[in-house]
Amino acid sequence: MAIDFKEIPSPCFVLEEELLRKNLELIDSVQKAAGCQIILALKGFSMYSAFPIVKEYLSGATASSLNEVKLINDFMGYQSHTYMPAYLDSEFEEIMQRSSHITFNSLSQWERFQGRVEAYKAANPGKTLSCGIRVNPQYSEVATDMYNPCVPGSRLGVTRDKLPDELPAGIDGIHFHTLCENGSDTLERTLAALEERFGDLLHQAKWLNMGGGHLMTREGYDISKLIKLVSTIKEKYNLEVILEPGSAIAWRTGILYTTVLDVLDSQGIDVAILDTSFAAHMPDTLEMPYKPAIRGAHQEPVEGKPTYRLGGMTCLAGDYMGDYSFDKPLEIGDKIIFEDMIHYTMVKTTTFNGVNLPSIGIWKADQSFQLVRSYGYESFKDRLS
Known part of the structure; x- marks a missing residue:
C-alpha cells in the first residue's frame, strides 16, 4: 500500500519498514549461504530507531568513532567492530571496553596502543577483544578520488612494503575497504590484488574483514558470485570473513x-x-x-x-x-x-x-x-x- x-x-526523511526488511532478508540469506558475518556500517546508516529491525537479521555493527560505538552498545546491545584512522588516548580505554574487534590503521598506531591492549586483556580475561590491521591493496575501481582509499598518498591502511613477513604479535585479523557501491565482479578483482600482495599474511590471520561497498541489494548484483568469492577465500585461508555494508542495508528503503x-x-x-x-x-x-x-x-x-x-x-x-x-x-x-x-543523508x-x-x-x-x-x-x- x-x-x-x-x-x-x-x-x-521517511524509512519504509517493509523495504528495509526486504534488504535485510536478502543480506541474511547471503551470510548464511556464504558462512560469513555481515554487519551494519553506521557511517552510512545510523538511524537507531530502526536498529531493533536490523537486529532481527544481523549480529553486529561497525563504528569509526566512540560516538558510533556507544550507539551500537546502547541501541543494538552489541560490542562494536571498531576502526578509526587514529585513536585518541583519552577515548581508547572506553573503546576497548565497548568493542569486540579493534582495527588499527597503521603499524605505528598498533605499536602505540599494543601495551594498553595487552594490559586490558590481562585484567579482563573473560572479555573477547581481537585486534586487526587495515591494509591498502593498492587497487580500487572507485572513480571519485574523494571516496577512493587507494589514491596515491592515501592515509587509509598499510601497504605491503610496510609490513613484515609475519603479522605482528597480537594482530589477529586483516581489514581492507576499497569498494564503494560496487558489484561482486569488482570484489573479485580486488581480492586478486589482495591475495597477490597479502596472501602470505592471510594464511596467518584468524579473520578477514572485507569492509563495505558491497551493494548486494542493488538490482542486477551477482549474489551467487559474492557467495562463491566469500566461501572460497574463507576455505582457502581457513579464516572468518566479515562484511560491513552500509548503503546495501538502506538501499532504496x-x-x-x-x-x-x-x-x-x-x-x-x-x-x-x-x-x-x-x-x-x-x-x-x-x-x-x-x-x-x-x-x-x-x-x-x-x-x-x-x-x-x-x-x-x-x-x-x-x-x-x-x-x-x-x-x-x-x-x-x-x-x-x-x-x-536513507543512506549517507541523515548521517551527513x-x-x-x-x-x-x-x-x-x-x-x-x-x-x-x-x-x-x-x-x-x-x-x-x-x-x-
Missing part, C-alpha cells in the same frame, strides 16, 4: 519528502525553491556529485515539458540541482519526493544557515506513520556555542 503523505511533515515554497523565472530559467537543502540535507549530491531521482519527474529535461532547476533554501549560491522536467507546471505547495534518501546533514534538519519518520509495515524525530531552534543552538 502507498504511503499516506497527509500524515507526514515536510521536509521529512525510503525518501526525502519536500515542498515547493516558491516558483520564479531567473533569466529564462524556471526555478522552484524547496523547503530542503542539497548542501545541508543531501550533501553527497554536490560532493560526489550525483543527481537524485525524483518520483514522477523526468531525470533529464524533456523538450516541451515544464522544466525546473530545483533550489535549496540556504543562501549558498550553489545549493541547487537540475534540471528536471515534470508533466505539469510546479506550483507553490506541490510535493517533491526524492528517492533513495548540517544546520548550515540555521536551516532546520528534516524530520525523521518510519512508514511501518502496518501502514501507520511513526514520527521519530523533529528539529527546531534548540537543535541548531545546541551545536553552537
Whole structure:
C-alpha cells in the first residue's frame, strides 16, 4: 500500500519498514549461504530507531568513532567492530571496553596502543577483544578520488612494503575497504590484488574483514558470485570473513519528502525553491556529485515539458540541482519526493544557515506513520556555542 503523505511533515526523511526488511532478508540469506558475518556500517546508516529491525537479521555493527560505538552498545546491545584512522588516548580505554574487534590503521598506531591492549586483556580475561590491521591493496575501481582509499598518498591502511613477513604479535585479523557501491565482479578483482600482495599474511590471520561497498541489494548484483568469492577465500585461508555494508542495508528503503515554497523565472530559467537543502540535507549530491531521482519527474529535461532547476533554501549560491522536467507546471505547495534518501543523508546533514534538519519518520509495515524525530531552534543552538 502507498504511503499516506497527509500524515507526514515536510521536509521529512521517511524509512519504509517493509523495504528495509526486504534488504535485510536478502543480506541474511547471503551470510548464511556464504558462512560469513555481515554487519551494519553506521557511517552510512545510523538511524537507531530502526536498529531493533536490523537486529532481527544481523549480529553486529561497525563504528569509526566512540560516538558510533556507544550507539551500537546502547541501541543494538552489541560490542562494536571498531576502526578509526587514529585513536585518541583519552577515548581508547572506553573503546576497548565497548568493542569486540579493534582495527588499527597503521603499524605505528598498533605499536602505540599494543601495551594498553595487552594490559586490558590481562585484567579482563573473560572479555573477547581481537585486534586487526587495515591494509591498502593498492587497487580500487572507485572513480571519485574523494571516496577512493587507494589514491596515491592515501592515509587509509598499510601497504605491503610496510609490513613484515609475519603479522605482528597480537594482530589477529586483516581489514581492507576499497569498494564503494560496487558489484561482486569488482570484489573479485580486488581480492586478486589482495591475495597477490597479502596472501602470505592471510594464511596467518584468524579473520578477514572485507569492509563495505558491497551493494548486494542493488538490482542486477551477482549474489551467487559474492557467495562463491566469500566461501572460497574463507576455505582457502581457513579464516572468518566479515562484511560491513552500509548503503546495501538502506538501499532504496525510503525518501526525502519536500515542498515547493516558491516558483520564479531567473533569466529564462524556471526555478522552484524547496523547503530542503542539497548542501545541508543531501550533501553527497554536490560532493560526489550525483543527481537524485525524483518520483514522477523526468531525470533529464524533456523538450516541451515544464522544466525546473530545483533550489535549496540556504543562501549558498550553489545549493541547487537540475534540471528536471515534470508533466505539469510546479506550483507553490506541490510535493517533491526524492528517492533513495536513507543512506549517507541523515548521517551527513548540517544546520548550515540555521536551516532546520528534516524530520525523521518510519512508514511501518502496518501502514501507520511513526514520527521519530523533529528539529527546531534548540537543535541548531545546541551545536553552537
